[in-house]
Amino acid sequence: MGKAIAIDGPSASGKSSVSKGVAAELGFIYVDSGALYRGVTWQAIRKGVDPKDAAAVLEAMHSADWAFFVKNGAAIFSVDGDVPVQELREKDVREAVARVAAIPEVRKFVVESLRSLENFGSLVMEGRDIGTVVFPDSPHKFYLDADPEERAMRRYRELVAAGEDEKAHEVMESLKKRDQIDATRKADPLVVAPGAQVIDSTSMTLEEVIQTVIDAVRRKA
Ligand code: CDP
Ligand code: CDP
Numbered sequence: 001m002g003k004a005i006a007i008d009g010p011s012a013s014g015k016s017s018v019s020k021g022v023a024a025e026l027g028f029i030y031v032d033s034g035a036l037y038r039g040v041t042w043q044a045i046r047k048g049v050d051p052k053d054a055a056a057v058l059e060a061m062h063s064a065d066w067a068f069f070v071k072n073g074a075a076i077f078s079v080d081g082d083v084p085v086q087e088l089r090e091k092d093v094r095e096a097v098a099r100v101a102a103i104p105e106v107r108k109f110v111v112e113s114l115r116s117l118e119n120f121g122s123l124v125m126e127g128r129d130i131g132t133v134v135f136p137d138s139p140h141k142f143y144l145d146a147d148p149e150e151r152a153m154r155r156y157r158e159l160v161a162a163g164e165d166e167k168a169h170e171v172m173e174s175l176k177k178r179d180q181i182d183a184t185r186k187a188d189p190l191v192v193a194p195g196a197q198v199i200d201s202t203s204m205t206l207e208e209v210i211q212t213v214i215d216a217v218r219r220k221a
Pocket of ligand 1: 009010011012013014015016017018154155158201202204205206209
């Protein structure tokens with residue numbers, strides 16, 4: 001069995017960038033677990049389902065055909081033959097995903113799918129519950145954090161760079177709302193996993209965070 005490095009934390013704490021960097025340096029497969037929650041949300045929306053209607057979301061999820069594969073060092077999925085990427089970042093998905101991810105049966109489907117990816121090899125998986133629920137026995141658990149203002153600024157800069165017309169204070173509001181839903185939901189809330197190393201990256205560069213993770217993994221290897 002390969003290794004599974006778990007990287008959890010709130011939105012814009014650096015999980016994707018750090019996980020990709022660690023995966024590239026160690027030759028592990030990068031897994032974005034949030035993409036699958038976004039995929040379930042996107043599938044529901046494109047089927048015309050109201051994301052607030054949990055029963056209809058589950059029907060759309062269960063009746064779809066999901067497949068997983070590895071491409072360019074990352075695990076990705078197709079749903080009914082389509083591979084959504086940019087679509088997962090759209091505003092309607094972004095605003096509904098935390099609610100969809102709070103549905104226990106959605107979480108069960110996603111957690112089982114994520115565990116099955118171990119068949120592909122050693123993983124670096126980022127999310128909210130990787131160290132607490134998906135791979136609780138992994139010796140390699142990290143919780144990335146940064147001040148909310150710093151996280152909102154990081155997200156804002158990304159959106160502006162992508163050409164989106166967003167206001168800084170709206171990004172801050174949206175991030176706080178998602179933080180709140182993620183941290184207070186009944187099903188697998190965002191918490192620091194027992195044994196996880198907490199890294200506050202507020203004033204660290206990306207490279208420093210990546211090296212901190214790699215050094216810790218190598219120490220335990
Ligand atoms: O995946 P998550 O939402 O946690 O964050 P991300 O998308 O990886 O990072 C958000 C942005 O913050 C990216 O543009 C990073 O380059 C930047 N950043 C960082 O992640 N860590 C630092 N120490 C500094 C900047
Ligand atoms: O990149 P960002 O942190 O903004 O979001 P993401 O990682 O794409 O995750 C989107 C949403 O999926 C989060 O706000 C959570 O509601 C949910 N999620 C989760 O519940 N558990 C995970 N392991 C990953 C994501």
